[in-house]
Amino acid sequence: MDITTALLSMQAEVSLVAILIIVLLTDLFLKESNPRMMQSVSCILLVVQLALNIVPTAGEAFGGMYHSTEMASVVKTILTAGTLLVFLQSGEWLEREDSRRKSGEFYLLTLSTLLGMYFMVSSGSFILFYIGLELASIPMACLVALDKYRHHSAEAGAKFILNAMFSSALMLYGISMVYGTCGTVYFADLTSALTGTPLQILAMVFFFSGLGFKLSLVPFHMWTPDVYQGAPTAVTGYLSVISKGAAAFALMSILVKVFGGMCEQWSLLLSIVIVVTITIANIFAILQTDLKRFMAYSSISQAGYIMLAALAGDGQGMSSLVYYIVVYIVANLAIFGVISAVEQRTNGCVERSAYAGLYRTNPHLTLVMTLALFSLGGIPPFAGFFSKFFVFAAAFHDGHWLVVFLALINTIISLFYYLLIVKAMYITPNDNPVPTFRSSALMRTSLLLCVAGIIVLGLFSSIYQLLSDVATF
């Protein structure tokens, strides 16, 4: 196989690298920093990227090092679409005086993490997987610390990088054990080589813990609230959906594909972690009044729900997991969009009390938030209901009905705290609510897309159907 065919089979990555270079050059050759220009260029380029890769393709290159299935290709498209939504929302923040100069960096770094995630989801060996993971983590730390003159942001950046390093080290240790016992790091060869010896189980646990940090599963979740709170809101949104989505997909496919022989061991581990994650995160979420911290705990518990689908370990589980991620992306980004819009008008205030009486002044924004919260809480006819049902069905199908039941009980707790925000916006009286305002056109486009997603994704079955059709490992 010569280099051209290899590159052709990884067309999504190649086109993304090209986009990265164009963005870098645009930033270089602009006379003075121009956030609006950067935003339009990046958004247009991402639309092009989406258009180029809309048809799911499978490909293999470099002797199996790179191995992309149709499902992985769909996941990459989804991640790109999510990134586009984040970019549409980031304009208002980047046009602020203190972050104007950094707009080029924001788009560049975000695209690099996206590239890292591309490699993560379409890796055929642990080496490429690890490189992808690092490529996704290190620029992320810079993004988190982008508002570095704000104390919180710098602190969050430091916390993030330390945690990322720690988890990488754990994972590398696990991978080294895999290599030590099997003599290979290629997924295709490992499937039969991993039989469940004690050392291999240890390797699996280390690997799982490493990705557990990325997914912020309990007990590896400690960094999440601080980082979510400290990072700029657009980055938090990106971190909570795109990064998590990629990690969840990668974890599931590696657990099933590579550690498939040790299914009994990891499904027990995963069941316990899921139940603990959802429960702990829900209990802590109730206490939060800072919306970004609140969303951090909410997204920890959502990670638990996502991983329920991984318990199933079959095609149904895979399609449910990816479907859940799609729905989660639109709902969460709608919320972060609203938070970010309100934040720009209230001088960075993200307290729940600031949202009291929002319905009187900004009914449309409130409606967006309400629909998104309902979707996260699993209320029909919004997409979140469908995605929850499918992950429950997938896990139930595989016999984990006790885990499903505990997760279901937790949905009630989660509904309680989602309703607290709804209550603040509609019911709690406030003499001094956020004044009426109109967000930028791109922000409104993004929120509109999110709302359309929340409504359409559930009622029309074509996305889920597509995912079921391409669900392979």
Next chain:
Amino acid sequence: MNILSLFVLIPLLMLLGLWIARNLNQVRGVMVAGSTLLLILSAYLTVSYIGLRNAGATDEMLFTDSISWYAPLHICYSVGVDGISVVMLLLSAIIVFTGTFASWKLQPLTKEYFLWFTLLSTGVFGFFISTDLFTMFMFYEVALIPMYLLIGVWGSGRKEYAAMKLTLMLMGGSAFLLIGILGIYYGAGAETMNVLEIANKYIPTEIQRIFFPAVFLGFGVLGALFPFHTWSPDGHASAPTAVSMLHAGVLMKLGGYGCFRVAMYLMPTGAAIWGDLFLILTTISVVYGAFSAVVQTDLKYINAYSSVSHCGLVLFALLMMTRVSATGAILQMLSHGLMTALFFALIGMIYGRTHTRDIRQLSGLMKIMPFLAVGYVIAGLANLGLPGLSGFIAEMTVFVGSFQHTDSFHRICTIIATTSIVITAVYILRVVGKILYGTCKNPEHLKLTDATWDERFAVICLIVAVAGLGLAPYWVSNVISSSVEPIISQLSF
């Protein structure tokens, strides 16, 4: 296009109409047009259903249709009605129609109120037409969540507490329900979600043993099953008038309907195993609800506890599992739906004038607002089972059906439940005597006026329905009992 889909389509169009409505008159126009259409549609459906049955249609459900939705999980949008759902649709349409008039002058945010109100009714109608487990469950939940905002924003009293409690308890119920539905689906071989098809399949006894209580409890929470009824008094007391009407009148019937159609129909063995335990709980509901109503001083609380008692009677009759008692249960749903809606409408109208619902502060209203007071007396008499009104027919059928059992356990339960009739008379007559008769002690109340045209219209519609059901029960019970048959035959071994 299937006629039943119109029951979902019309509310959806109403939602759209409300969304674009620019002023109060347009909002009212949309509501009146939509709810009238629904009423006509349900009347037409009833007539054509009876026509088809008389013409010899023997299918279990008529007007069936099915569109594949989520093929990997065999989820379809499938609809169909039998006699039970036809009368439930009729009931819902009447309540939505009268509820519109009962909230004619509601302030503030009228448009938003009607938006959520219509969303709620979409869920209710959708639930009764569905024959697919998933679709049914989806509509069920659609009907629950608007309650939070309807009570939280437009309610009175401890509305935030009541709204949260109601939502969380009902959602807790639906968590049980969801696991039960998954249990049924996979237990029956994961080939179909259609209720009618699952009924012909064999679900292993072990699965039924585990998941029957889950489904029954899930629906039972909404049907105010003791001890999960505690959301109901608080919720009803805080909700605005039309929401109380819709909730007590229709939404609580979703519980009974679901218990019968899903839990008992699909898992008869489970029903046999668990039936006696739940029968004890429902007997407690019936008597406990009635006793609680006696000591309340808030008009809405009295009626809410009375609803606990009467809805308990629905579940009680269903669990008796005889053809007559099950027919009585459906009649009781219908009758209770109408008379409770009437009650809540009247209480809302009285409260709107006197600004108190405390029976210690109300007296002599008969002279001040004779129309409302007479309506109240009629509702009360229907509630305590006066022959000629709907309550008598329903309770009579229930108790006759229940007494068909010859074993002492069922008979003792029946006898205990029968005492509720007497207690009902106590709390109804006590209230009627206290607030309607005597001299008016509060001089402020003497200035109050009687009902306006929109209120009179709503009340008269409901009274006509209550009396109609009481005077000509035969055609209704005929429609119901033929449809109860297949479910009951499933349950008898």
